[in-house]
Amino acid sequence: MATEGFTTCLWFDGQAEEAAHYYVSIFKNSSIGRIGRYTEAGPGPAGSVIAVDFVANGQKFVALNGGPQFTFNESISFQIYCENQEDIDHYWIKLTENGGEPGPCGWLKDKYGVSWQVIPDRLIDMIGDSDAEKAARTTRAMLAMRKLDIAALERAYAGE
Numbered sequence: 001m002a003t004e005g006f007t008t009c010l011w012f013d014g015q016a017e018e019a020a021h022y023y024v025s026i027f028k029n030s031s032i033g034r035i036g037r038y039t040e041a042g043p044g045p046a047g048s049v050i051a052v053d054f055v056a057n058g059q060k061f062v063a064l065n066g067g068p069q070f071t072f073n074e075s076i077s078f079q080i081y082c083e084n085q086e087d088i089d090h091y092w093i094k095l096t097e098n099g100g101e102p103g104p105c106g107w108l109k110d111k112y113g114v115s116w117q118v119i120p121d122r123l124i125d126m127i128g129d130s131d132a133e134k135a136a137r138t139t140r141a142m143l144a145m146r147k148l149d150i151a152a153l154e155r156a157y158a159g160e
Helices: 016-026 085-096 123-127 132-143 150-158
Strands: 008-012 031-037 049-056 059-065 077-082 107-109 115-120
Touching: 008 016, 016 031, 016 049, 016 059, 016 085, 077 085, 085 107, 085 115, 085 150, 123 132, 123 150, 132 150
Parallel strands: 008 059, 077 115
Antiparallel strands: 031 049, 049 059, 107 115
């Protein structure tokens, strides 16, 4: 392989540059890289954006203006592990504003239809605890939520 890791390609219908700037504005350790444009050879209008390289939270992406043939769905999502409620609230608000959609159990779709899971970094340990009752209480609490509430999950885990 020429470089380390993988680059995730996100397929858009004309919003690639807008989307890249949107994601870079939400996450730390983010930047816009190369912007590729169509030439007279096409297939898009000469000078229009075909692809934008960007980094969001240290992860490499390319936003591609591929056309209307494909759209995002929930079979692929990005997980954002958060240390505190402030981070959960930040990402939840930013990713659901201007047309995003809240979903169940910490899932949401942003305004482009990309699916995200905004979750406490401790959640997997709590729902996977060897104490089956603790795990079950936490899971039941999570299943009743949209945006996850760390304090409520902790109370369920503790049996309060």
